[in-house]
Amino acid sequence: MSAPGSREGPGIGWNPRPGESESPLIQLTRTRFREFLREPEAVFWTFVFPLLLASGLGLAFRSRPNDVAKVGVLSTAPAASLVRDALAGDSSLTVVMLDDTSATTALRIGTVALVVVALDSQRVEYRLDRARTEARTARFLVDDALQRARGRANPVAVTEALVSERGSRYIDFVLPGLLAMNLMGSGMWGIGFSIVDARRKKLLKRFVATPMRRYHYLASFLLMRLGLMVIEVSVISAFGRFAFGVPMRGSVVAFAVACLLGALVFGSLGLLVASRARTIEAASGLMNLIMLPMWVASGVFFSAGNFPDAVQPFIQALPLTAVVDSVRGIMIQGLGWAALAPEFAIIAAWLVLSFGIALRFFRWR
Amino acid sequence: MQSPALALEVRALRKTFGTVVAVDALDLQVRSGECFGLLGPNGAGKTTTIEICEGLQEPDSGDVIVLGRHWASDERALRERLGVQLQETQFSEKVTVEETIALFRSFFRSGPAVEEIIGLVQLEEKRGARVGTLSGGQKQRLSVACALAGDPELLFLDEPTTGLDPQSRRQLWDLVERLRASGRTIVLTTHYMEEAERLCDRVAIVDQGRVIAIDTPRALIRSLGAEQVVEVEVSEGIAATPGLFDGTQGVLSARLDGPLWTLQVSAAHEAVPAVLHRVEEAGLSLTELRTHTPTLEDVFVSLTGRHLREQ
Numbered sequence: 001m002s003a004p005g006s007r008e009g010p011g012i013g014w015n016p017r018p019g020e021s022e023s024p025l026i027q028l029t030r031t032r033f034r035e036f037l038r039e040p041e042a043v044f045w046t047f048v049f050p051l052l053l054a055s056g057l058g059l060a061f062r063s064r065p066n067d068v069a070k071v072g073v074l075s076t077a078p079a080a081s082l083v084r085d086a087l088a089g090d091s092s093l094t095v096v097m098l099d100d101t102s103a104t105t106a107l108r109i110g111t112v113a114l115v116v117v118a119l120d121s122q123r124v125e126y127r128l129d130r131a132r133t134e135a136r137t138a139r140f141l142v143d144d145a146l147q148r149a150r151g152r153a154n155p156v157a158v159t160e161a162l163v164s165e166r167g168s169r170y171i172d173f174v175l176p177g178l179l180a181m182n183l184m185g186s187g188m189w190g191i192g193f194s195i196v197d198a199r200r201k202k203l204l205k206r207f208v209a210t211p212m213r214r215y216h217y218l219a220s221f222l223l224m225r226l227g228l229m230v231i232e233v234s235v236i237s238a239f240g241r242f243a244f245g246v247p248m249r250g251s252v253v254a255f256a257v258a259c260l261l262g263a264l265v266f267g268s269l270g271l272l273v274a275s276r277a278r279t280i281e282a283a284s285g286l287m288n289l290i291m292l293p294m295w296v297a298s299g300v301f302f303s304a305g306n307f308p309d310a311v312q313p314f315i316q317a318l319p320l321t322a323v324v325d326s327v328r329g330i331m332i333q334g335l336g337w338a339a340l341a342p343e344f345a346i347i348a349a350w351l352v353l354s355f356g357i358a359l360r361f362f363r364w365r
Numbered sequence: 366m367q368s369p370a371l372a373l374e375v376r377a378l379r380k381t382f383g384t385v386v387a388v389d390a391l392d393l394q395v396r397s398g399e400c401f402g403l404l405g406p407n408g409a410g411k412t413t414t415i416e417i418c419e420g421l422q423e424p425d426s427g428d429v430i431v432l433g434r435h436w437a438s439d440e441r442a443l444r445e446r447l448g449v450q451l452q453e454t455q456f457s458e459k460v461t462v463e464e465t466i467a468l469f470r471s472f473f474r475s476g477p478a479v480e481e482i483i484g485l486v487q488l489e490e491k492r493g494a495r496v497g498t499l500s501g502g503q504k505q506r507l508s509v510a511c512a513l514a515g516d517p518e519l520l521f522l523d524e525p526t527t528g529l530d531p532q533s534r535r536q537l538w539d540l541v542e543r544l545r546a547s548g549r550t551i552v553l554t555t556h557y558m559e560e561a562e563r564l565c566d567r568v569a570i571v572d573q574g575r576v577i578a579i580d581t582p583r584a585l586i587r588s589l590g591a592e593q594v595v596e597v598e599v600s601e602g603i604a605a606t607p608g609l610f611d612g613t614q615g616v617l618s619a620r621l622d623g624p625l626w627t628l629q630v631s632a633a634h635e636a637v638p639a640v641l642h643r644v645e646e647a648g649l650s651l652t653e654l655r656t657h658t659p660t661l662e663d664v665f666v667s668l669t670g671r672h673l674r675e676q
Contacts, residue, residue: 017475027471031460038459038495201455209419209449210515211441212472365421 024212028220029227035194036224042190046228050182050236057178058171058244069138072098072112079118086149087116092141103127113138116146172247175240176328177300180262182232184294184320187266188273188287190228191221195274196283199363208364218359222267229263237331249334258330261344262323265351269319271358278363294320299328322346371430372397372519372550373418378427380413380574387413388424389574395567397518400541400551402565404558404661406673410574411554412452415523418552419449432519445474448517450508452524458497462488465496466510473515486510486540502533509540520544522553526560538563556673558661570665577668585664591617591629594663595636598625598653599644609647614639618667624652627666629659 036042068091073084075097087095098106098115106112107127113135114128124146128135198204207217240246248255273290277283297311298304298320307315315321326343329335373395380388388410395401403411416422418429420436420443429436434443456465467479477485483492486506491499499507505525512520525541526534541564545551555561561568562582569579578585599609610619610628615636617629630636633656644651665673 015477015481017478022467022471024468024471027468031457031464031468034464035457035459198457202451202453203456205421206449206451206454206511207472209421209444209447209451210469210472211444211474 025216025220025223028212028216029223032194032220032224033227036190036228046182046186046190046232047235050178050232051239054171054175054178054236054239055243057174068092068094069114069134069141070094070096070112071138071142072096072103072106072115074103074115074117075099077118079121079124082121083116083118083124083146087142087145089149090141090145093138093145114142116142169244171240171244172332173303173328174301175236175244175246176331177324179233179236179259180298180320180323180327181295181300182236183229183259183262183323184266184291186228186232187225187263188270188291191225191267191270192274192277192283192287193280194221195271196277196280199274199278200280205365214362214364215359218271218362221271222264225263225267226260229259233259246331248331250330250336254335254337254340255327255330257344258323258326258340261347261351262327265319265323265347265354268351268355268358271362272354275358275362294318297321299324317346319347319350322350370397371395372399372432373401373552374428374430375414375418376428378414378417378429379425380410380417380422381425386574388417391427391571391574391576393569393576393579395550395552397550398548399566400545400553400564402561402568403552403554403571404556404561404565404568404665404673405554405571406556406671409571411556411571412523413574414571415521415552415554416451419447419521420444421449445515446518448512448515448520450512450520450522450525452527454508456496456504456507456511459495461493461495462499462507463492465507466514469511469514476514476516482510482513485513485543487536500533502529502536505529505533505537506540509537513544517549519550519552522551524554524556526555526557534560558665558673562661568661570661570668572665572669578664582661585661586659589617589629589659589664589667591631591659591663593630593633593636593656594659595628595630595633595640596625596653596655596657597628597640597644597651599649600652610640610643613643616640620666620670627663629663629667 071087071093073080073087073095076099077083080097084095084097087093096106096112098112103112103115107115107129110132113132114126117125117127119125126139126142128139130136195204198207208214237246237248241248269290270287273286274283277286297307297315298318299315300320304312304315304321304324322343326335326340326347329340329343371394373393375391375393378388378391379386391410391414393401393414403414405411413422417424418431420431420440431443432446436443460468463479463483466482470476470479470482483489486509488503488506488510491503496504496507509522509525512522522541526537529537538560541551541553545564545566551564553560553564565582567579567581568585569576570585571577578588580588607621610616610626613619613636615630615632616639617631619629620627628636628640637654637656641651641654662673665671
């Protein structure tokens with residue numbers, strides 16, 4: 001056996017040197033990216049899912065300039081063909097001939113908005129459900145077409161100037177909301193699960209047995225989030241811009257700051273949720289508890305103003321509300337720094353609070 | 366820096382979990398440069414003891430002095446000089462061997478190059494493989510590699526070969542022997558007596574949170590006073606005749622375990638004929654007779670009346 005304290009024994013011919021290694025923070029952050037990018041499911045949920053959701057919503061709520069109403073004409077009625085000819089000339093109507101039973105069915109299941117019964121050449125009857133918007137619209141279109149065919153003159157001359165204002169459509173409302181929601185989801189799931197998993201596998205304990213600085217470990221998660229945030233936000237906003245023409249009216253710098261704050265605040269909330277949990281199940285339950293109310297109340301899919309005044313102060317204080325409002329305000333209304341200050345203050349407060357508590361109560365073993 | 370004569374000193378260590386006393390008034394002294402083993406059955410308090418020494422658990426009372434320093438005042442300096450391998454760490458499956466070692470290397474101010482560590486643990490061929498694809502033995506060598514990233518003066522290995530197949534176990538033993546030969550102090554826990562006998566300069570036998578014997582493996586075995594151990598199995602039914610071998614020539618002690626008598630004898634060539642004679646005299650028939658040189662297992666049995674690996 002070699003003498004105590006001797007470091008160069010026969011067994012190992014290595015030559016330890018100081019330095020020569022990358023900074024631990026860079027190494028840890030690179031590990032975070034590797035773990036993320038080598039997990040195909042995580043990549044899908046982060047990048048592809050929000051695009052699919054935005055496309056779906058964009059298509060479902062698209063503005064339809066050539067809205068066509070589908071109406072039925074009862075074929076057994078005496079003057080059916082007269083009515084059909086009168087309506088056929090109108091481009092905003094599609095006309096189908098229906099017998100008694102199929103007319104009833106078509107009305108009930110909504111394949112036609114309205115059925116016209118031509119009692120004779122002078123009288124018609126409209127069958128419709130007035131509770132349905134498209135039925136009321138169809139009634140006006142059909143009536144207008146029939147009256148004009150029989151020579152009604154308009155006492156007032158009217159012209160139309162068609163407007164579809166960018167920024168007032170549903171896609172303009174929902175895309176900033178989806179962007180903020182994505183920052184929340186990927187921040188909380190991405191960080192929370194990785195940390196709980198590392199704790200469960202005793203990897204955290206193994207790290208604290210080395211000289212690793214604990215804040216380096218936590219900071220590596222936030223750095224990963226910032227890196228991914230840049231990609232997520234670019235992909236979603238570029239998609240909104242080129243696929244739907246969603247505007248960016250405010251300053252790009254303010255937008256970047258809002259996204260940065262958003263990524264950090266939800267990253268910190270992810271750290272907080274993961275700070276004590278020992279199992280994925282426990283962390284998962286906690287995350288749903290935190291995120292679900294915000295999905296509903298924070299104005300992602302519909303305005304938070306729909307909730308009663310009594311709960312507004314609570315809703316406005318939620319971090320997702322603040323991120324949604326600032327991102328939407330910048331993109332659609334072009335809000336400036338002064339108008340954004342209250343939202344940014346709320347986000348910063350959540351960030352400091354959750355990171356501080358997470359660091360203080362983090363379970364390393 | 367010159368290491369102190371004692372790499373690790375533990376005095377009157379006590380740790381309880383609720384009403385369970387895991388470690389009770391435990392004392393240890395590990396000399397610099399030796400390979401020291403904590404041998405004991407599962408649940409003896411080995412892991413709790415070693416994790417307190419590693420600064421990962423707080424003792425209820427007692428002193429731990431590592432490389433001449435205390436955890437409370439010198440944690441960071443100590444971490445730079447220790448290598449710690451835990452029993453149940455699972456490394457990230459998506460990260461490769463080389464990336465994992467490089468990550469651990471980055472935590473230490475000084476240490477060998479990643480290449481050198483990979484070479485030492487003989488994972489060259491698996492350098493680019495993801496951790497999830499490694500075998501049990503390879504994972505364990507990776508775990509030791511990560512513990513070596515800071516070129517530690519003192520290396521803690523907690524059950525390094527538990528669950529490994531015999532070949533992987535021998536590979537790991539070779540690695541530990543090379544590390545020991547390089548002058549590093551090693552503290553390892555094990556419940557395999559062959560492992561402790563082969564690797565350790567000195568062994569502390571731990572049972573129920575206490576050290577019940579501490580010496581070199583050879584001295585511990587010699588303390589039995591027996592040259593050989595004879596195991597005798599006699600025909601069933603009457604086997605439990607108490608005191609069957611009392612006063613038999615050359616038999617130092619006799620223990621009955623199920624149908625099996627374990628006899629510690631001073632000289633096998635005298636004791637075996639006497640034992641056979643005794644069996645015949647009692648009108649029993651012999652179903653099995655084995656002799657072996659005493660091991661640490663026999664030491665443990667004679668000290669506690671139980672086997673190391675009991676159900």
